Amino acid sequence: MGNAGQSGHLYKINEIFYSLQGEAFWQGTPAVFLRFSDCNLRCPFCDTEFLSGNIMSVAEILENIAQYPARRVIFTGGEPLMNDTFPIASALKSAGYILHVETNGMFEPGHTLFDWVSVSPKNKRLKIIHCDEAKILLGRGEAAELFGLSANHYFISPKNPTHSEKIGSAGSVLTDAETLQYCIEYVKQHPQWRLSVQLHKYLGIR
Ligand code: SF4
Numbered sequence: 001m002g003n004a005g006q007s008g009h010l011y012k013i014n015e016i017f018y019s020l021q022g023e024a025f026w027q028g029t030p031a032v033f034l035r036f037s038d039c040n041l042r043c044p045f046c047d048t049e050f051l052s053g054n055i056m057s058v059a060e061i062l063e064n065i066a067q068y069p070a071r072r073v074i075f076t077g078g079e080p081l082m083n084d085t086f087p088i089a090s091a092l093k094s095a096g097y098i099l100h101v102e103t104n105g106m107f108e109p110g111h112t113l114f115d116w117v118s119v120s121p122k123n124k125r126l127k128i129i130h131c132d133e134a135k136i137l138l139g140r141g142e143a144a145e146l147f148g149l150s151a152n153h154y155f156i157s158p159k160n161p162t163h164s165e166k167i168g169s170a171g172s173v174l175t176d177a178e179t180l181q182y183c184i185e186y187v188k189q190h191p192q193w194r195l196s197v198q199l200h201k202y203l204g205i206r
């Protein structure tokens with residue numbers, strides 16, 4: 001548990017939920033997802049509603065996460081590293097959790113408490129230049145662009161329907177067949193990459 005100053009820190013949290021990691025290296029692994037509100041980017045292809053949220057203290061976040069049996073917590077967003085994550089990360093670490101972060105790489109964590117750093121770069125203004133896994137969202141006709149990032153593992157993730165498309169009347173959460181086929185062929189032609197579909201969407205879970 002952090003000190004009094006740390007536990008008094010407040011965060012705007014979009015949601016906390018328990019599921020399986022659907023993507024990339026840890027696909028299929030149970031984890032608690034700690035989704036921070038807001039993002040410094042507004043990517044037109046974003047598939048996540050990240051604007052809403054509730055203000056929560058470190059203690060409230062810890063209490064919420066403790067109801068689940070998994071000892072792995074994934075910081076995601078939005079962009080989690082827009083926040084000072086040290087207070088919540090140090091409190092979770094002290095409680096024995098393994099910590100992952102999913103980020104666009106434009107902010108440095110400011111500490112070394114994350115056990116796994118996953119970067120999905122969107123432009124060359126990167127502050128993180130090496131990470132555990134790089135995930136590139138790829139649409140039809142596009143090439144995977146790392147913007148100078150290096151990683152231990154490289155994943156291509158087919159672009160999904162956007163958040164606004166999903167909530168449309170004919171919305172589907174699944175990648176269209178043409179985009180999927182394009183990404184399959186792309187990985188076959190560029191074998192340094194691996195394909196990562198969002199398994200949770202195909203399973204119909206969160
Ligand atoms: S960086 Fe990620 S969370 Fe932020 S708008 Fe782009 S796709 Fe969405």
